[in-house]
Amino acid sequence: MHVKLPKTLIAAAGGLALVAAGLATAQAALASPASPASLPTSTTVSVACSTSALIADVTAVVSGETLSLSSKCTYVLTATLPIVSADLTIQGNSATLERSQAIDTAEFNILTVNSGNVAISNLNFTNGDADADGDCVVRNATRKATHARGAIGNCAGVRTRNGPAGINDGGAIYNTGGNVSVTGGTFTDNNAYSDGGAIYSSEALSVSGATFTGNSATAGGAIYNEFDAAISGATFTGNYADNYGGAVFADWNTEVDTSVFSQNGAEYGGGFYVDDGLSSVTTSSFLNNDAEYGGGVYNDSDIAMSSILFARNYASEDGGGLYNDSDGFLTSIVFRQNGAPDYGGGAYNDDYLSLTAGTFASNASEYGGGLYSDDDLLVATTGFNRNTAYYGGGLYNDDYATLTGASFSLNSATDYGGGIYSDGDMLDLINGFVNLNTAPAGGGGGIYNDDDDVSVMGSRIFGNTADNCAPAATVDGCTG
Numbered sequence: 001m002h003v004k005l006p007k008t009l010i011a012a013a014g015g016l017a018l019v020a021a022g023l024a025t026a027q028a029a030l031a032s033p034a035s036p037a038s039l040p041t042s043t044t045v046s047v048a049c050s051t052s053a054l055i056a057d058v059t060a061v062v063s064g065e066t067l068s069l070s071s072k073c074t075y076v077l078t079a080t081l082p083i084v085s086a087d088l089t090i091q092g093n094s095a096t097l098e099r100s101q102a103i104d105t106a107e108f109n110i111l112t113v114n115s116g117n118v119a120i121s122n123l124n125f126t127n128g129d130a131d132a133d134g135d136c137v138v139r140n141a142t143r144k145a146t147h148a149r150g151a152i153g154n155c156a157g158v159r160t161r162n163g164p165a166g167i168n169d170g171g172a173i174y175n176t177g178g179n180v181s182v183t184g185g186t187f188t189d190n191n192a193y194s195d196g197g198a199i200y201s202s203e204a205l206s207v208s209g210a211t212f213t214g215n216s217a218t219a220g221g222a223i224y225n226e227f228d229a230a231i232s233g234a235t236f237t238g239n240y241a242d243n244y245g246g247a248v249f250a251d252w253n254t255e256v257d258t259s260v261f262s263q264n265g266a267e268y269g270g271g272f273y274v275d276d277g278l279s280s281v282t283t284s285s286f287l288n289n290d291a292e293y294g295g296g297v298y299n300d301s302d303i304a305m306s307s308i309l310f311a312r313n314y315a316s317e318d319g320g321g322l323y324n325d326s327d328g329f330l331t332s333i334v335f336r337q338n339g340a341p342d343y344g345g346g347a348y349n350d351d352y353l354s355l356t357a358g359t360f361a362s363n364a365s366e367y368g369g370g371l372y373s374d375d376d377l378l379v380a381t382t383g384f385n386r387n388t389a390y391y392g393g394g395l396y397n398d399d400y401a402t403l404t405g406a407s408f409s410l411n412s413a414t415d416y417g418g419g420i421y422s423d424g425d426m427l428d429l430i431n432g433f434v435n436l437n438t439a440p441a442g443g444g445g446g447i448y449n450d451d452d453d454v455s456v457m458g459s460r461i462f463g464n465t466a467d468n469c470a471p472a473a474t475v476d477g478c479t480g
Contacts, residue, residue, distance in 0.1 A: 044091075049073035055081065063087045063116065069095040069123065076100050080108040084178070086116045092123025092185055097172075099127040107131035109170050109192075113178035121183040125172035125198065128190040132168050168193040169224065170200030171215065181206040192217040195249065196224035197239065205229040212247065216240045219273070220249030221264060232257040241266040244298070245273030246289060252277035261296065262287045269298030269323075270313065278302045285309040292316045294323030294348075295338060306331040310347075315340040318372070319348035320363060326351045334359045341365065343396075344372035345387065351375050358382040365389050368396030368421075369411065377401040383409070390414045392421030393437060397452070399424040407433040408446070415441055417448035418464060424452055432459035434468070443470035447478060 047057050049070035057067055063086035069075070071093040078100050097110050109130035167174055171190030173182075180201060187198035187210065197215035199205070205225050212222035212234065221239035223231070229250065236247035236259070246264035248256070254277065261271035261284070270289035272281070279301065286296030286309070295313035297303075299322070310321030310333070320338030322328075324347065333355065335346035345365030347353075352375060359382065360370030369389035371377075376399060384394030384407065393411035395401075397420065406429065408419035418437035420427070421444070434446040445464030447454065449471065456477030461468045469478035 044068050046070075049075075049095075051075045051077060058082045058084065061086055061088055065089070066091060069093050071095065074098055077108075077110065078102075078105060081111050083112045083114050084116060084118055085114045087118070088116060089119045089121075090123060091121055094122055094124070096124040096126060098125075099129060101127060109167055109174045110172050110190075111174070112167070112170075113173065113175040113180055115177040117179045118175075119181045119183070120173075120185070122185050124186045124188070125190060126186075126188045128171035128198070129192075130167050130169055130171045130174060130196075130200075131191070131193040169195045169217075170198075171196070171217070172198045173200070175199070175201040175203055175205065177203055179204040182208070182210050184209045186211045186213065187215055187222065188212075189214045191215065192224075194218050196220045196222075197241075198222045200224050201229065202226040207231045207234055209233040211235045212237070212239055214238045216242075218242045219244040220247075221245065221266065222247045224249045224251070225254060226251045228253045230255045230257075231259055234259040236261045236271065237263055239264045241273075244268045244275070246270045246291065248272045250274045250277065250279050250301075254279045256281040256284055258282075259284045260287070261285065261289055264289045265291060267292050269294045270296060270315075272297045274299045274301045274303050274326075276301050279304075281305045281308060283307045285311070286313055286321065288312045290314045290316070294319045294321075295340070296321045298323045298325065299328055300325045302327045304329045304331075305333060308333045309336070310334065310338055311336045313338045315344075315348075317341070318343040320345045320365065322347040324349045324351060324353050328353045330355045330358060332357045334361070335363055335370065336361045337363065339364045343367045343374075345369045345389065347371050349373040349375055349377055354378045355382055356380045360384045360387055360394065362386045363388075366391070368392045369413075370394045372396045372398070373401060373424075374398045375400075379403045379406050381405040383407045384411055384419070385409050387411045388413070389421075392417045392448075393439070394419045395421070397422040397424045397427050401427045402430070403428065403432055404430045405432065407435075408437055409433070409435050411437045413437075413439040413442070413444075413448075415439065416444050416450070416470070417442075418445040420444075420447045421450065422447070422452040422454050423450035426453045427455075429454075429456045429459050431457070432461075434459065434461040435463050438465040440466055443467060445470075447475050449474040 044066040066089040068091040074096040107129040110128040190198045197217035221241040246266035270291035295315040320340040345363035369387035393413040394408045418439040446468040468480040469475040
């Protein structure tokens with residue numbers, strides 16, 4: 001049981017430093033626990049290409065041992081492997097652990113870790129199914145799985161046998177007490193009735209260079225972590241969660257680096273859902289993911305993101321690329337061709353958001369084609385270009401916003417506010433640039449002020465259609 005620190009509301013002046021400090025602590029915690037290099041010198045056991053041989057060798061594991069699986073062998077399992085409770089290295093050698101595809105095979109997860117440092121490399125996991133409650137899971141022709149939770153009437157002709165020992169999490173790997181590292185390998189078509197379609201971890205987890213495809217769960221379609229986790233060089237494609245985190249659900253400190261999230265889906269956070277702790281995402285891409293809220297990412301805790309591409313993500317409600325519901329710090333983020341029918345085609349902010357050196361291009365929504373902000377917003381040196389909306393083509397501000405060095409060009413609104421629509425408490429545009437935006441049917445081609453305190457300082461606003469600012473004389477520092 002780990003004591004979690006209370007979530008702290010981070011003020012604009014000192015928030016980024018606090019997040020950085022917290023993430024540094026998380027990095028230190030992740031530096032050693034699950035590293036294969038930390039395991040003791042081991043005896044290597046060559047495992048024959050036989051399921052019975054694999055079960056026997058896992059049963060007989062001595063702490064510090066290495067199991068070297070037969071190259072490219074497929075070990076077909078009809079029951080979960082023996083529980084691992086010792087230091088162990090598994091060299092997969094491109095072998096596959098497959099839960100049998102036979103129609104009468106019971107649901108079970110493939111590997112359970114209760115304790116020890118367990119390092120797994122180049123091993124493939126497929127068709128694991130952590131479902132102790134015996135629901136039916138019907139995989140359709142799309143990437144999603146249809147989960148009939150307790151709806152036995154919908155399970156005619158479909159297996160409904162119970163899995164082992166009440167385990168509903170971690171279809172491929174269920175880690176409740178060890179430090180687990182995964183290097184390389186693939187996780188394909190694994191499922192969990194509850195959390196972590198491929199991996200569930202309540203202790204330290206490290207994943208590097210692994211590929212996750214077509215996994216599903218209620219939360220965390222591919223990975224659900226409840227303790228420190230580091231994910232790097234990973235690819236997540238076509239994973240799905242009924243509720244939260246189509247690919248990854250982070251319930252504690254999580255680092256993601258150089259990873260790709262593509263075509264994943266959920267109700268909240270199609271690619272990544274942050275629920276607690278301090279998370280960082282760097283040099284990664286979110287492409288073609290979808291959700292009701294936060295097509296690419298949904299943040300409900302503290303997150304720092306840098307060098308990220310959000311492209312062609314979609315939310316059926318709000319936040320096509322990102323839905324920020326807590327403290328977010330973004331640097332060098334590109335939102336391109338994301339969409340949401342209601343609010344925030346590129347991103348939706350519902351708490352505190354700091355954005356530096358960003359780009360919003362060709363996003364679309366009804367309110368705030370590029371960005372919709374319903375709480376404190378701090379923007380620096382960020383460009384809004386060719387975004388479209390009915391209100392606020394580039395930005396819709398519904399609270400407090402300070403924009404420094406921001407530019408708005410070629411955005412359009414069907415009704416009002418081609419560049420900016422503001423009806424919150426305050427908007428300051430400092431050293432900005434607003435040009436060639438349009439709102440032909442209504443007004444405020446550049447800026448539309450709907451009963452807000454809007455001021456312009458050292459900014460250039462010109463060449464917008466049908467006018468630069470509207471209503472007339474409501475935007476301090478703007479004429480035309």
